Amino acid sequence: MRGEKFIAIMGLCWLLAGCNRHQSTLAPFGADAEAIRHLFIVMLVGAVGIAGFVAWLMRRAVRAPVGEMTHRKGMRLVLWLGGIVPTVVLLGLLAYSLPYMRPRPVAPADLRIAVDGEQFWWRVAYRAADGAPVLSANEIRIPVGRTVAFRLTAGDVVHSFWIPGLAGKMDMIPGRTNTLVVRADRSGRYRGQCAEFCGLSHALMALDVVAMEPAAFDAWLEGQRGPARGAVADVAGARLFAAQGCGGCHAVRGTAAASRIGPDLSRFGQRATLAAGILPMTTANVAGFIRHPQATKPGVRMPAFPQLSDAEAMAIARYLEGLK
Amino acid sequence: MRGWLKRAHGLRVTLWTLIVPPSVWAVHFLFSYLWAAVSCAKIGRWARFPTVFAIGTVIALVVILLAGLIAWQQSRTPGDPPPHNEGTDIDRLRFLAFSTLLLSGLSFVAVLFTALPVLMLGDCR
Numbered sequence: 194m195r196g197e198k199f200i201a202i203m204g205l206c207w208l209l210a211g212c213n214r215h216q217s218t219l220a221p222f223g224a225d226a227e228a229i230r231h232l233f234i235v236m237l238v239g240a241v242g243i244a245g246f247v248a249w250l251m252r253r254a255v256r257a258p259v260g261e262m263t264h265r266k267g268m269r270l271v272l273w274l275g276g277i278v279p280t281v282v283l284l285g286l287l288a289y290s291l292p293y294m295r296p297r298p299v300a301p302a303d304l305r306i307a308v309d310g311e312q313f314w315w316r317v318a319y320r321a322a323d324g325a326p327v328l329s330a331n332e333i334r335i336p337v338g339r340t341v342a343f344r345l346t347a348g349d350v351v352h353s354f355w356i357p358g359l360a361g362k363m364d365m366i367p368g369r370t371n372t373l374v375v376r377a378d379r380s381g382r383y384r385g386q387c388a389e390f391c392g393l394s395h396a397l398m399a400l401d402v403v404a405m406e407p408a409a410f411d412a413w414l415e416g417q418r419g420p421a422r423g424a425v426a427d428v429a430g431a432r433l434f435a436a437q438g439c440g441g442c443h444a445v446r447g448t449a450a451a452s453r454i455g456p457d458l459s460r461f462g463q464r465a466t467l468a469a470g471i472l473p474m475t476t477a478n479v480a481g482f483i484r485h486p487q488a489t490k491p492g493v494r495m496p497a498f499p500q501l502s503d504a505e506a507m508a509i510a511r512y513l514e515g516l517k
Numbered sequence: 518m519r520g521w522l523k524r525a526h527g528l529r530v531t532l533w534t535l536i537v538p539p540s541v542w543a544v545h546f547l548f549s550y551l552w553a554a555v556s557c558a559k560i561g562r563w564a565r566f567p568t569v570f571a572i573g574t575v576i577a578l579v580v581i582l583l584a585g586l587i588a589w590q591q592s593r594t595p596g597d598p599p600p601h602n603e604g605t606d607i608d609r610l611r612f613l614a615f616s617t618l619l620l621s622g623l624s625f626v627a628v629l630f631t632a633l634p635v636l637m638l639g640d641c642r
Binding site for chain 2: 276280283284287288291292294295296371372
């Protein structure tokens with residue numbers, strides 16, 4: 194008996210591991226996730242109620258003596274509980290839940306964010322109604338209270354874009370553009386995750402989501418335009434970055450590095466995490482990732498740079514962290 | 518109406534009548550997809566009120582209802598109380614008629630369940 198109790202308590206502890214406020218459908222910060230949570234609770238209460246009723250009925254039916262019910266009464270019970278009641282309940286639930294699936298309307302002036310899934314990171318481009326797109330990676334910032342349309346694509350294999358606290362998930366399919374329209378209602382720092390198996394590091398493909406007050410967001414987006422600040426060419430890290438050929442894959446706006454193969458690093462120092470939401474942004478982590486990216490993310494496309502000394506890797510890391 | 522019901526009573530329910538309701542359900546299901554695809558391709562957005570689709574749905578429901586009505590009439594053939602599981606003509610008729618009636622009920626609800634999302638979602642994306 195004591196063992197059973199222990200197992201039950203341990204089981205509940207496992208469930209508690211799911212409790213958090215930064216990546217949970219049950220802790221929404223967006224209007225659509227709020228609707229999903231509402232629907233979930235309505236369905237859960239309804240399902241538990243029906244299951245309880247059926248269990249009670251089964252218990253009664255099994256214990257009832259033969260002949261307790263006439264054939265006519267039995268047939269009527271089957272007609273009502275087996276036909277009419279389930280039909281009406283299901284029809285009601287369908288009619289109740291369908292309006293939740295209506296997509297949010299989007300106006301031409303609304304902010305559009307193109308997100309492209311890559312193995313194993315996110316290419317992000319902000320397209321405001323005016324001005325050139327602003328490129329970023331692995332971090333998405335959105336204004337609170339405004340409608341935002343995500344245009345979702347994939348560069349290699351199928352991925353799925355899921356920010357549980359903001360809205361439902363939507364697949365990213367090569368050769369196709371899916372649109373997900375959302376609205377955040379609460380500011381804060383949250384987390385998203387790739388929700389479709391996409392390769393070795395699928396589980397390590399996360400992203401940071403920052404919901405900001407509209408005025409702060411506008412100022413931030415304006416600050417993202419133009420060349421990278423801190424891209425001073427004559428520091429040791431910048432020279433190493435150029436000499437090692439990092440610009441063959443990465444872009445740092447305002448320098449010779451302009452490739453679009455890998456993540457854009459122009460505002461690298463502003464991000465809170467490294468390697469698509471996996472490691473905290475510290476100089477040592479950046480240096481370690483540069484030398485052995487496979488150790489953090491198996492299957493990653495970035496080649497390793499084991500020939501770099503600790504000091505050299507740290508110099509590049511410091512240079513990258515200075516890009517703001 | 519009474520005369521009409523009498524005529525329905527005179528009809529013999531066969532396996533062919535049995536498959537009418539589920540077939541209508543299947544055709545309506547296909548029609549829903551075709552209507553959505555053609556409508557989105559031709560107009561570019563969801564029709565504000567899908568008239569053609571509503572008419573098609575009503576026709577499907579009426580056909581299922583008629584099949585159910587005939588089956589109901591047939592299943593009321595007088596005789597001994599259930600169960601009707603003998604190998605006689607009258608029991609076979611009752612079985613087919615009752616099965617058709619149940620299938621009509623199922624198909625009617627299924628057509629409604631298919632039509633509701635089409636009428637309420639309204640999105641071509």
